[in-house]
Amino acid sequence: MSHKHFRMIGLGVLWSLLIILVAACAAPASAPQPAQSGASTKPIVIGFTASQTGKLNVESKKQIQGMQLWLDDVKKAGGIKLADGTMVMPDIKFYDDESTTERVQALYTKLINEDNVDFLISPYSSGLAKAAAVVSEQNGKVMLTTGAADDATMEQGFKSTYQLYTPASRYLAGAVDLLGQMDPALKKIAIVHEKDSFSTSVANAANEYAKSKGYDVVLFEGYDTGTTDFSPFINKITAASPDAIMGGGHFQDGTTLAKQLYEKQVPVKFVALLVAPPEPKFVEIGDAANGIIGPSQWEPLVKYSPESASAANLPWYGPTVANFVSAYKAKYNEDPSYHAAGGYAAGLLLQKAIEDSGSLDAAKVQAALDKMDLLTFYGHVKFSTDAKTHGKQDAHSMVYMQWQKGADGKFVSQIVFPPEAKSADAQLRK
Amino acid sequence: MSTLLEIENVQSGYGEVQILWGVTLKMEQGRLTCLVGANGAGKTTLLRTVMGLLPAKQGAVRFDGQNVTKTSPHERARAGMAMVPEGRQLFTDLSVLENLEMGATPNHARAAMKQNLEWTFELFPRLKERTNQIAGTLSGGEQQMLAIARGLMAQPRVLMFDEPSLGLSPLFTLNLFQIIRKLKERGLTMLLVEQNVQMALAISDYAYVMNHGKIEIEGEARKVRELESVRKAYLGA
Amino acid sequence: MNLEALLASGIDGLMLGFVYGIAAMGLTLIFGVMRVINLAHGPIIALGMFSVYLLTNQLGLNPYLAIPITVLLGLAFGMVMYFVAVNRVINEPELTTLLATFAVSLIIIGLGTVAFTTTPRALDVNLGALRSGQITVLGTKAVAVLIAILVAAGLYALLYRTRVGKSIRAVANNRSAAEIMGINTRGILAFSFGLGTALAATAGGLIATLFAFTILSGGTFELKSFVIVVLGGLGNPTGALVGGILLGLLEGVFTIFIPVGWVPVIEYVIFVLILLVRPNGLFGART
Numbered sequence: 001m002s003h004k005h006f007r008m009i010g011l012g013v014l015w016s017l018l019i020i021l022v023a024a025c026a027a028p029a030s031a032p033q034p035a036q037s038g039a040s041t042k043p044i045v046i047g048f049t050a051s052q053t054g055k056l057n058v059e060s061k062k063q064i065q066g067m068q069l070w071l072d073d074v075k076k077a078g079g080i081k082l083a084d085g086t087m088v089m090p091d092i093k094f095y096d097d098e099s100t101t102e103r104v105q106a107l108y109t110k111l112i113n114e115d116n117v118d119f120l121i122s123p124y125s126s127g128l129a130k131a132a133a134v135v136s137e138q139n140g141k142v143m144l145t146t147g148a149a150d151d152a153t154m155e156q157g158f159k160s161t162y163q164l165y166t167p168a169s170r171y172l173a174g175a176v177d178l179l180g181q182m183d184p185a186l187k188k189i190a191i192v193h194e195k196d197s198f199s200t201s202v203a204n205a206a207n208e209y210a211k212s213k214g215y216d217v218v219l220f221e222g223y224d225t226g227t228t229d230f231s232p233f234i235n236k237i238t239a240a241s242p243d244a245i246m247g248g249g250h251f252q253d254g255t256t257l258a259k260q261l262y263e264k265q266v267p268v269k270f271v272a273l274l275v276a277p278p279e280p281k282f283v284e285i286g287d288a289a290n291g292i293i294g295p296s297q298w299e300p301l302v303k304y305s306p307e308s309a310s311a312a313n314l315p316w317y318g319p320t321v322a323n324f325v326s327a328y329k330a331k332y333n334e335d336p337s338y339h340a341a342g343g344y345a346a347g348l349l350l351q352k353a354i355e356d357s358g359s360l361d362a363a364k365v366q367a368a369l370d371k372m373d374l375l376t377f378y379g380h381v382k383f384s385t386d387a388k389t390h391g392k393q394d395a396h397s398m399v400y401m402q403w404q405k406g407a408d409g410k411f412v413s414q415i416v417f418p419p420e421a422k423s424a425d426a427q428l429r430k
Numbered sequence: 431m432s433t434l435l436e437i438e439n440v441q442s443g444y445g446e447v448q449i450l451w452g453v454t455l456k457m458e459q460g461r462l463t464c465l466v467g468a469n470g471a472g473k474t475t476l477l478r479t480v481m482g483l484l485p486a487k488q489g490a491v492r493f494d495g496q497n498v499t500k501t502s503p504h505e506r507a508r509a510g511m512a513m514v515p516e517g518r519q520l521f522t523d524l525s526v527l528e529n530l531e532m533g534a535t536p537n538h539a540r541a542a543m544k545q546n547l548e549w550t551f552e553l554f555p556r557l558k559e560r561t562n563q564i565a566g567t568l569s570g571g572e573q574q575m576l577a578i579a580r581g582l583m584a585q586p587r588v589l590m591f592d593e594p595s596l597g598l599s600p601l602f603t604l605n606l607f608q609i610i611r612k613l614k615e616r617g618l619t620m621l622l623v624e625q626n627v628q629m630a631l632a633i634s635d636y637a638y639v640m641n642h643g644k645i646e647i648e649g650e651a652r653k654v655r656e657l658e659s660v661r662k663a664y665l666g667a
Numbered sequence: 668m669n670l671e672a673l674l675a676s677g678i679d680g681l682m683l684g685f686v687y688g689i690a691a692m693g694l695t696l697i698f699g700v701m702r703v704i705n706l707a708h709g710p711i712i713a714l715g716m717f718s719v720y721l722l723t724n725q726l727g728l729n730p731y732l733a734i735p736i737t738v739l740l741g742l743a744f745g746m747v748m749y750f751v752a753v754n755r756v757i758n759e760p761e762l763t764t765l766l767a768t769f770a771v772s773l774i775i776i777g778l779g780t781v782a783f784t785t786t787p788r789a790l791d792v793n794l795g796a797l798r799s800g801q802i803t804v805l806g807t808k809a810v811a812v813l814i815a816i817l818v819a820a821g822l823y824a825l826l827y828r829t830r831v832g833k834s835i836r837a838v839a840n841n842r843s844a845a846e847i848m849g850i851n852t853r854g855i856l857a858f859s860f861g862l863g864t865a866l867a868a869t870a871g872g873l874i875a876t877l878f879a880f881t882i883l884s885g886g887t888f889e890l891k892s893f894v895i896v897v898l899g900g901l902g903n904p905t906g907a908l909v910g911g912i913l914l915g916l917l918e919g920v921f922t923i924f925i926p927v928g929w930v931p932v933i934e935y936v937i938f939v940l941i942l943l944v945r946p947n948g949l950f951g952a953r954t
Contacts, residue, residue, distance in 0.1 A: 058786045222928045226887040228878045232676035232922035239672040252787040264803045507849030519844040521837045535849035
């Protein structure tokens with residue numbers, strides 16, 4: 001019947017339109033900017049994927065905002081100078097990886113083979129960076145990873161991949177040290193973690209380290225990634241009577257865990273959780289945030305400076321902490337997070353490597369990265385040159401923040417460890 | 431005498447398979463019309479088309495002067511057409527009372543539901559004993575009673591029966607035809623599709639004989655009963 | 668074995684189980700009435716979470732006032748979804764309707780991510796708590812249980828005491844018979860679908876008063892709903908409610924005995940066992 005045929009065609013058109021609409025909202029994007037005309041400028045392209053859709057989109061966006069700020073600064077400075085005087089004007093090209101490894105692999109292949117990018121930066125998160133590294137290593141392309149702390153990825157004997165984040169194995173080491181500093185009598189630790197590869201490797205390393213320092217790990221358990229209710233689990237933790245709880249996973253579970261520990265009035269004196277506490281939004285849980293400690297790759301209150309660099313006999317490079325923070329705030333109307341700092345640092349260090357080597361040749365840039373040992377607003381950066389762990393981040397360390405209530409009743413994120421970076425003393429939870 | 435339900439040159443079937451090849455049938459108000467024929471003649475297909483469960487590829491269905499060919503079954507029910515389907519098609523998970531309540535869905539039936547329940551239970555005292563029993567647990571005969579009662583609850587202007595005696599014991603079959611006779615006395619216009627040709631012809635006013643999707647014979651029931659061809663084919667004489 | 672921890676966890680899980688039950692009731696109702704597997708169940712739960720969140724945060728409503736509004740919004744959404752995506756294919760095999768609802772789920776997730784991003788949201792609802800030793804009964808959880816009971820009771824009253832409800836059960840039982848009785852089956856199917864999505868949205872709304880969430884959070888609850896629906900018997904709303912409470916209780920209790928990461932695995936093992944041993948569920952299917 002023709003009546004039915006018309007309806008089917010109309011339906012098909014409607015569905016196609018809907019699909020196109022949804023796809024358009026997740027469209028690939030690039031940020032083309034006109035190259036500045038100068039003495040003799042050479043454009044280069046830095047490629048990466050962004051998690052514009054999917055569960056990583058919040059953190060990925062911050063990382064890219066940091067990168068874009070770096071790009072602005074380079075353009076303002078006229079570009080990167082090569083040995084022969086050529087000014088290199090970088091630009092970025094990225095696609096949406098939908099927070100999945102399948103898309104990452106396909107898109108990095110595309111960036112390398114079709115778009116012919118010169119250098120690469122990783123997507124946000126250890127899982128996606130690992131997938132990207134497979135492709136970049138296969139093609140011999142230089143890639144800086146940021147937002148990726150997984151140890152195992154950087155222990156595969158890579159040649160051209162360089163890690164900026166402090167590796168996961170060192171994430172909670174400082175927390176154990178801090179606990180010892182605060183009260184040596186507290187000896188019982190419960191380590192609970194999300195069962196993804198990142199949190200699990202952090203927890204395993206923390207477990208080893210705590211035991212090696214003579215602590216009693218009274219509970220060591222992983223919970224499912226999708227867990228929304230920790231009430232039954234908290235009962236189990238409380239039954240083990242720990243003095244300190246460490247671990248967690250990502251923002252959502254960390255926040256819920258902190259909130260429910262408070263609701264159940266669990267009498268534990270020290271709580272250190274991954275990823276969630278450093279986020280400004282963490283304080284939305286109210287008084288439950290009080291005293292919670294979190295390791296962070298970077299915080300706006302860190303005390304890295306040209307002075308502390310010369311005191312440590314290291315060269316300083318790039319903007320000061322204050323300049324970075326104010327420029328970021330001016331551009332994005334919010335304080336920079338460590339994801340943003342990592343994004344900026346990735347661009348910054350690539351810039352330094354190109355300047356040091358004076359060329360765009362991959363081998364020369366790699367050599368420059370291998371030699372690097374410097375202090376930036378982001379912290380101390382030095383890559384491992386050992387064959388098995390080549391590219392792994394050797395020098396950068398975590399800073400530990402704690403939410404403390406100021407005199408006005410508002411929460412402030414104070415840095416409480418390590419001593420070189422701290423802005424306030426740590427407090428025990430009541 | 432006015433024509434209450436009229437089927438004109440209807441063609442219908444299932445997908446590619448055509449069953450009805452131009453059927454014309456009239457039901458006069460107040461009369462009991464029967465439609466008989468061998469298995470596979472197309473009787474059930476015709477009823478389903480009349481009720482709207484099957485679309486008519488060609489032809490028209492007119493109820494009380496209105497062309498209802500393009501309307502949906504529930505609209506026809508609300509206009510006053512009711513059917514007691516083949517195999518009863520009860521709401522087996524619902525109770526006897528709930529089945530009867532569902533029968534009274536059309537607005538006019540809903541308003542008069544209380545009274546209609548009363549005289550339905552008069553007609554079917556066994557159902558009254560079992561109002562809260564789940565329909566699926568009733569015996570075959572009781573289910574047939576419930577199916578008819580449910581149809582009556584719609585306070586229909588025309589009631590159509592599709593093979594009501596199928597699967598019934600002789601006792602229940604007798605009971606069934608007694609009930610149909612009672613309804614006839616009340617003046618209800620009915621269409622009876624039946625395999626039991628003898629009984630159908632005995633109580634009907636008008637008869638249609640269907641074969642291979644077409645009406646072969648029609649006429650006053652007692653006259654049709656006398657026909658040589660009918661006696662040979664259906665009455666074993 | 669710490670008895671107090673066990674009791675505390677059991678109570679925690681049991682209470683959450685009521686909310687699981689409401690969500691599962693929505694899924695099983697739709698399947699029972701029209702044999703459609705609504706794969707948009709999870710995203711609709713998430714929409715329910717956002718509905719209560721936005722009504723509370725943007726309009727300043729009391730979250731417990733936002734819940735009845737969310738119920739109505741869920742009903743409206745479901746009816747529109749039925750007419751747009753499901754009605755055309757209602758007589759097609761189950762796989763086709765499944766694909767239709769799957770398409771809707773993708774659209775909801777896609778548009779939802781654009782509109783809300785995946786930033787976790789949370790409502791700060793504080794109703795105090797009752798404490799006894801290690802057992803803490805949160806006010807918000809108790810209210811959620813109460814609302815769940817009210818909603819379930821409301822559904823039963825609808826299905827068993829009103830004409831519309833009986834019509835729904837009639838349509839579920841025998842659609843063509845219902846049609847010839849004068850019941851507008853298409854309208855009833857749309858309304859039933861809407862009831863199913865309203866239940867899902869309600870569960871989402873209740874969850875928003877308890878935990879943080881994103882547009883993707885419906886997924887876990889959708890999986891649990893499937894397990895519960897099979898556990899309780901396909902198309903059996905009572906079974907879904909009891910199944911939900913049972914699952915919540917099991918989750919709470921098992922957490923104490925085994926590593927907590929294994930608890931979801933146990934759930935899926937139960938799922939498979941039921942399918943093998945009692946495919947009609949613990950309480951019998953109603954189809």
